[in-house]
Amino acid sequence: MEVNxxxxxxxxxxxxxxxxxxxxxxxxxxxGLDAVLMGMALALAPFTxxxxxxxxxxxxxxxxxxxxxxxxxxxxxxxxxxREYARTLKTRPGKLILVAAIMGGPIGMxxxxxxxxxxxxxxxxxxxxxxxxxxxxxxxxFLKEKIGLRVWSGILLAILGSFVVAYVPPSGESHPxxxxxxxxxxxxxxxxxxxxxxxxxxMDLVDSDIAIGIRExxxxxxxxxxxxxxxxxxxxxILFASFSTSVVWYIAVIGLIGGISQLSWYxxxxxxxxxxxxxxxxxxxxxxxxxxxxxxxxxxTSTLITxxxxxxxxxxxxxxxxxxxxxxxxx
Amino acid sequence: xxKLPIKFRVLQLxxxxxxxxxxxxxxxxxxxxxxxRVVNYKDIEYYLISLKSVGLIDSISVTLTDHNKxxxxxxxxxxxxxxxxxxxxx
Numbered sequence: 001m002e003v004n005x006x007x008x009x010x011x012x013x014x015x016x017x018x019x020x021x022x023x024x025x026x027x028x029x030x031x032g033l034d035a036v037l038m039g040m041a042l043a044l045a046p047f048t049x050x051x052x053x054x055x056x057x058x059x060x061x062x063x064x065x066x067x068x069x070x071x072x073x074x075x076x077x078x079x080x081x082x083r084e085y086a087r088t089l090k091t092r093p094g095k096l097i098l099v100a101a102i103m104g105g106p107i108g109m110x111x112x113x114x115x116x117x118x119x120x121x122x123x124x125x126x127x128x129x130x131x132x133x134x135x136x137x138x139x140x141x142f143l144k145e146k147i148g149l150r151v152w153s154g155i156l157l158a159i160l161g162s163f164v165v166a167y168v169p170p171s172g173e174s175h176p177x178x179x180x181x182x183x184x185x186x187x188x189x190x191x192x193x194x195x196x197x198x199x200x201x202x203m204d205l206v207d208s209d210i211a212i213g214i215r216e217x218x219x220x221x222x223x224x225x226x227x228x229x230x231x232x233x234x235x236x237x238i239l240f241a242s243f244s245t246s247v248v249w250y251i252a253v254i255g256l257i258g259g260i261s262q263l264s265w266y267x268x269x270x271x272x273x274x275x276x277x278x279x280x281x282x283x284x285x286x287x288x289x290x291x292x293x294x295x296x297x298x299x300x301t302s303t304l305i306t307x308x309x310x311x312x313x314x315x316x317x318x319x320x321x322x323x324x325x326x327x328x329x330x331x
Numbered sequence: 332x333x334k335l336p337i338k339f340r341v342l343q344l345x346x347x348x349x350x351x352x353x354x355x356x357x358x359x360x361x362x363x364x365x366x367x368r369v370v371n372y373k374d375i376e377y378y379l380i381s382l383k384s385v386g387l388i389d390s391i392s393v394t395l396t397d398h399n400k401x402x403x404x405x406x407x408x409x410x411x412x413x414x415x416x417x418x419x420x421x
Contacts (some may be wrong), residue, residue: 008401073382080368087336092417094336204385205336205417207378223353270381 020271021319023264032260032287037254046241054113055231059238061109067255069216082133084089096202097211098218104195105219106227111188127185129163132278134193139274147275154317155279161310162285196274203270212266216305220268237301280317286311338378345388346407346415353403387411389402
């Protein structure tokens with residue numbers, strides 16, 4: 001191979017790795033914005049219904065995924081990939097994407113909501129913030145991803161930072177089902193980590209844009225047909241009531257931002273590996289503070305600044321040297 | 332027989348012919364998937380780099396044409412061979 005050709009190839013592969021990092025950063029930033037906007041939407045009727053504490057977030061999450069799935073389908077129609085949905089679903093890697101979708105969407109999200117209800121936000125958030133570390137461990141074991149000490153330190157710092165940012169001191173309320181809540185938080189954490197590893201394994205062959213399209217539609221369908229019936233009739237009351245208010249349009253727009261975020265996250269996992277993509281995605285906690293300050297009345301405290309600094313340091317260490325990302329996995 | 336997803340077919344083509352180039356792959360796919368706009372130089376290159384970065388295929392040789400276009404030939408790796416079970420069983 002000539003030196004000139006070799007240089008061009010190397011540049012092209014480093015550029016691919018850098019793009020993967022870019023997608024990971026975009027995933028974190030847009031997820032932070034998504035979280036802030038969802039919080040604002042949940043303060044509007046009909047999500048203020050007090051008949052069930054966790055019905056409103058579950059309904060909002062179901063609607064959000066439905067809209068995200070629709071936007072992603074439109075994007076894939078425009079880019080000429082829509083025929084790939086049916087072709088992919090007939091394959092085993094395509095079916096693995098369905099499993100990953102159920103792990104991350106209904107299992108991850110629903111158990112996280114229930115964990116907050118049963119054990120309180122302080123403990124639930126502390127446990128679920130660890131999902132990138134579990135994802136990195138599973139990625140190293142099952143996908144043989146090469147993760148150096150620097151990247152490990154970065155992931156752990158980013159997790160610590162997101163924990164500091166999201167931490168809510170225990171309110172002193174009694175939680176009669178506290179240990180059930182802790183167990184559900186652990187299940188949510190494992191669900192999100194497994195989603196990353198299983199979908200990345202599937203995306204070795206499945207186009208990441210199709211994988212996330214399938215993920216969002218599956219998440220919506222399972223939430224609508226399986227999770228909401230568990231909550232009861234109140235969930236469907238809230239869901240259908242939302243269509244007669246302007247809140248449904250807000251969620252449609254938030255679904256677009258969520259769709260961009262999820263698309264970026266899946267592309268990052270495919271291009272840079274699970275460990276780094278999750279380490280970058282967890283920066284959403286930092287972005288949520290920024291957008292919360294920009295769009296709502298969030299006050300910046302010294303705790304938030306400490307968390308933000310930890311996340312930034314963690315992100316810099318996680319990104320590392322893109323030259324090392326040309327080959328993600330060990331042989 | 333139903334068509335494979337395009338990225339699956341790319342790996343299958345590399346498995347079927349050791350040393351196949353990106354340009355040969357693109358020409359075959361244009362015939363097999365005439366209505367798919369995703370079958371273009373840029374998207375197929377993206378699939379090939381993606382397959383290479385996760386270790387499913389390896390590069391054998393690369394040449395630069397007079398028009399400054401890269402022509403790269405590929406072979407399947409052991410890991411890629413292992414993943415062929417997901418393609419051959421479809």
